[in-house]
Amino acid sequence: MLELDHLTRRFGDKVAVAHASLQIQDGEMVGIIGRSGAGKSTLLRLINRLIEPSEGRIIADGRDVTALAGAELRAWRARTAMIFQQFNLVSRLDVLTNVLTGRLNRMSGPRVLLKMFTQAERALAVRALDRLGLAEVALNRADALSGGQQQRVAIARALMQEPRILLADEPIASLDPLNAKIVMDALADINRRDGITVLTNLHTLDTARAYCRRIIGMSNGRIVFDGAPEDLTEPAVRAIYGEHGAEQIDERITSTSLAGANMPALAR
Amino acid sequence: MSTLHPTQDPSWRLFQERFGRLQRARRAETLLLVAIAALLLVIAAAYTDFSPAQVAAGLPRIGEYFGKLFSIEPARGAAPVPVLAWDHLFQGVKQPQSIAYWFYRIDVYLVLLWQTVQMAILASVMGFTAAFVLSFPATRTLVRSTLAVMAVRRLLEALRSIPQVVLAFILVWPFGVGPLAGILAIGIHSTGALGKLFSELNENADLRAVEGIRAVGGSWVAQIRYGMVPQVLPGFLSYALLRFEINVRSSTIIGFVGAGGIGQELRRVIGFNIYEEVSAICLLILVIVVVIDLLSERIRHRFIGSLGTKA
Numbered sequence: 001m002l003e004l005d006h007l008t009r010r011f012g013d014k015v016a017v018a019h020a021s022l023q024i025q026d027g028e029m030v031g032i033i034g035r036s037g038a039g040k041s042t043l044l045r046l047i048n049r050l051i052e053p054s055e056g057r058i059i060a061d062g063r064d065v066t067a068l069a070g071a072e073l074r075a076w077r078a079r080t081a082m083i084f085q086q087f088n089l090v091s092r093l094d095v096l097t098n099v100l101t102g103r104l105n106r107m108s109g110p111r112v113l114l115k116m117f118t119q120a121e122r123a124l125a126v127r128a129l130d131r132l133g134l135a136e137v138a139l140n141r142a143d144a145l146s147g148g149q150q151q152r153v154a155i156a157r158a159l160m161q162e163p164r165i166l167l168a169d170e171p172i173a174s175l176d177p178l179n180a181k182i183v184m185d186a187l188a189d190i191n192r193r194d195g196i197t198v199l200t201n202l203h204t205l206d207t208a209r210a211y212c213r214r215i216i217g218m219s220n221g222r223i224v225f226d227g228a229p230e231d232l233t234e235p236a237v238r239a240i241y242g243e244h245g246a247e248q249i250d251e252r253i254t255s256t257s258l259a260g261a262n263m264p265a266l267a268r
Numbered sequence: 269m270s271t272l273h274p275t276q277d278p279s280w281r282l283f284q285e286r287f288g289r290l291q292r293a294r295r296a297e298t299l300l301l302v303a304i305a306a307l308l309l310v311i312a313a314a315y316t317d318f319s320p321a322q323v324a325a326g327l328p329r330i331g332e333y334f335g336k337l338f339s340i341e342p343a344r345g346a347a348p349v350p351v352l353a354w355d356h357l358f359q360g361v362k363q364p365q366s367i368a369y370w371f372y373r374i375d376v377y378l379v380l381l382w383q384t385v386q387m388a389i390l391a392s393v394m395g396f397t398a399a400f401v402l403s404f405p406a407t408r409t410l411v412r413s414t415l416a417v418m419a420v421r422r423l424l425e426a427l428r429s430i431p432q433v434v435l436a437f438i439l440v441w442p443f444g445v446g447p448l449a450g451i452l453a454i455g456i457h458s459t460g461a462l463g464k465l466f467s468e469l470n471e472n473a474d475l476r477a478v479e480g481i482r483a484v485g486g487s488w489v490a491q492i493r494y495g496m497v498p499q500v501l502p503g504f505l506s507y508a509l510l511r512f513e514i515n516v517r518s519s520t521i522i523g524f525v526g527a528g529g530i531g532q533e534l535r536r537v538i539g540f541n542i543y544e545e546v547s548a549i550c551l552l553i554l555v556i557v558v559v560i561d562l563l564s565e566r567i568r569h570r571f572i573g574s575l576g577t578k579a
Contacts, residue, residue, distance in 0.1 A: 048483060078485030088480030092498040101494050105485030112490045154480075161484055 001025055002047070002165060002197065007056035009042055016042040018221040019056065026164070029191040029198045031212035033205060034240055039221040040201040044167045047199070048080045049073060078105035081158035085170035087150040091143035095134065095153050098142050099125040102160025128156040132186060148179025155186055159194075166190060168200035172207065184211050205237070370548045377530065377552055383447060384529035385556065387522075388515040390451045395458025395515075396508045399424075402459065403466030404492050409475055421467070428460025432518055436527040450527030454515050465507045466500070473499045506571045509564045516560050520553050 004022040008015070017039040024030060032040050045051040047058060049065070058065040060076075068076050081102070089098045100117045102125075110116070117125075129135045132152040137145060142153060151171060158166055168187060172180035188211055191198045202208045208215050209229040217225030217232075217240035224239045225232065274280060313319070359366040371377070404410055406420040436453035443449045478495035486494065523531020530549060537545040 050479065050483060074485040074487060076485070077483055082483040084476065084480065084483075086476050088476040088483070090477040090480070090494055090498055091474075093494070097494075101481060101486070101490075102484050104481065104487075104490045104494070109487075109489065112487070113493055115493075157480075157484065 001061060003059040004047075005057040005059065007043070007046055007058065008054050009039075009046055009051060010054045015221050017046060020221075020223050021056075022216070022223065022226070024197060024199065026197055027191070027195045028214060029188065029212050030200070030214045030216060031208035032199065032201045032216045032218060033203075033208050034218035035242060036203075038218040038240075040218055041169050042221075043218070044082070044169050044199065044201060047165075047167060048077050048082055050077075050082075074105055078161050079163050080165045080167060081161045081163035082167040082169065083151065083154045083158055083171050085173045087147070087154045087174075089142040089150055089153055089157075091141070093142060094139050095129065095142055095145070096122070096125055096138040098153055099128055099138075099156045099160055102128075102157040105161070125156070125160060128159040129153070131159070132156050146179070148175050148182060151175060151179070151183050152186065155183070155190070159190070163196060165197045165199065168198065170201050170203060173203050180207070187211070205232070370544045373545070374548075377533070377549060380530040380533050381552055381556055384519045384523070384531070385516060385560070387447050387451050387454065387519040387529050388512060391454035391458055391519065392508060392512040392515050394451070394455035395462050395511060396504070398455070398459040399462035399466050400504065402463045403470055404496070406463060406467040407470040409471050409473075410478070410488075410492065410496070421464075424460045424463040424467075426460070427456050428464070430457070432457045432522055433525055436522045437525045440526050445526040445528075445532075447528030450519060450522040450529060453522060453527060454518050457518075458511050458515060462507060462511055466504055469500045469503045469507075470496060502571045506568050509568045509571075513557075513561050513564050517557055520557075 002022075002024040004020050007017060007020040009017045020039075020043060032043065034040050042051055046053050047065075049058075049068070053066060056066075065076055090101070097115070097117075100121060103117070103121050104112055107117075126135055126138060129138055132155055134149060134152055134156065137149065142150060145153065166187070171187065172183050175183060184207060187198055187200060190196050200212070202212075209232070213228065215225065215227065215229055215232055216223055217236065219240050219242065225236050227236075358368075360368055362369075402420055402424060406417055406424060408414070408417050411417050432453050435456060436449050439449035439452050443452065473496055475495075477499065478491050481491045481495040519529055520531045520534070523529040523533070524535045526532060530553060534546065534549045534553075537549065
């Protein structure tokens with residue numbers, strides 16, 4: 001179980017995340033929604049401590065993650081994989097090596113420096129790529145791939161970490177609808193089949209509704225909604241997206257899903 | 269529906285007024301800076317006795333040396349400069365002013381020239397290696413402690429701010445007369461110069477890959493090895509080759525203080541006023557520098573080419 005206890009982060013006098021308290025059970029798939037700048041990305045980066053909290057604690061299975069340092073902190077990051085909006089691959093390295101970097105935390109210093117990966121690790125990487133339908137591009141350079149393919153490489157890298165938790169920061173915000181569906185399906189599959197807890201920031205409501213049994217809404221750094229998709233009523237949406245939500249947000253307009261492609265404005 | 273001409277729109281006028289004020293302020297600032305710079309230039313020229321009159325007086329004499337070189341006076345033993353004349357140019361070693369006479373010690377020169385190039389190679393490798401290691405702690409985006417970054421940067425500055433000849437002169441004392449002192453002097457200077465350039469490349473590198481490696485639980489070294497090095501290495505190599513070209517030139521000069529190579533020989537023949545040999549050595553240095561510049565430019569363009577559009 002992952003527990004956030006009054007987690008707070010300030011940048012100067014601006015509060016990015018304010019007293020966020022949450023409990024997330026193992027195996028949940030949670031979507032986090034909110035406007036740009038609501039603190040979603042900061043919240044995820046606090047969990048794997050890419051950003052240090054100003055206040056509050058993170059507790060995983062009874063252990064205080066906020067107190068970890070050095071090798072223990074790196075081991076926590078290895079168990080808490082992350083994928084990014086911009087994929088964050090090493091663009092000049094081939095796909096296979098990118099996936100193999102998911103193993104770096106378990107490797108000795110000299111092996112890291114000399115890029116000495118074992119046969120077993122290579123086999124595991126190819127299997128991870130194959131699961132995401134990318135085995136045939138294993139030797140291409142990462143930047144030769146399309147955005148959707150790069151995000152799947154990033155997911156394969158995350159799988160190599162054999163994580164307990166997967167943090168996804170706007171995983172589909174830079175992708176077209178078809179690739180967005182492929183990536184979200186992959187995340188759902190990892191959640192269901194491998195039992196990995198998935199926490200994902202999403203910028204569209206309907207994606208959150210379609211894939212997550214639990215949705216968390218953030219506004220100005222605070223958690224203002226935590227519940228099932230059914231509970232996400234119009235007042236709740238307004239609380240998350242602010243006063244501009246006074247006019248009802250038409251989810252079909254912002255939708256990136258293929259099913260909702262018949263735009264109301266165009267149909268007229 | 270009467271439409272106002274866009275320039276008569278009141279909001280445009282307001283904008284124009286503000287924009288004009290801003291522009292005038294900027295122009296005044298630029299003028300002031302130019303005036304200050306011009307004043308400093310005049311002061312500096314007065315202080316160093318740099319006058320256009322003196323330059324004008326010396327200018328016609330620039331060709332004198334070459335004029336003497338190609339004057340058709342017959343060779344008469346020790347001339348102030350070697351005299352080039354067709355009738356004796358291609359004669360044997362015994363004839364003063366012939367090519368064979370000039371280059372009668374070509375075997376020694378070539379060995380020394382090779383030594384000079386080797387000095388440059390070793391100094392460049394030394395500088396590259398040390399600069400590679402030091403550039404990462406000198407990169408603000410990789411190190412949280414600004415104090416540590418500043419410390420490494422000041423060190424690199426110190427290494428490159430001491431003139432190489434002074435450094436070589438100091439190093440000749442402990443390491444003796446010979447190439448070792450020269451190699452160390454050029455190597456130390458290269459470390460400082462390359463370290464700064466490398467750290468600037470590092471700071472321009474895309475940090476997303478580094479963040480990616482940090483997120484998989486990679487150590488600081490792993491973040492650099494996988495996130496940073498693949499991005500910056502082509503640039504590093506390009507800079508290092510450029511440095512090698514500079515080092516070939518430096519290593520010819522550094523011999524003047526007894527630090528080995530062709531420079532040491534050049535100083536000796538200058539000391540003895542053996543002008544034919546001075547010219548011969550200068551010619552050889554010119555040839556080797558041009559050849560190495562051309563070669564390294566070719567190789568460098570390959571690296572830059574492989575950088576592609578996203579440098």
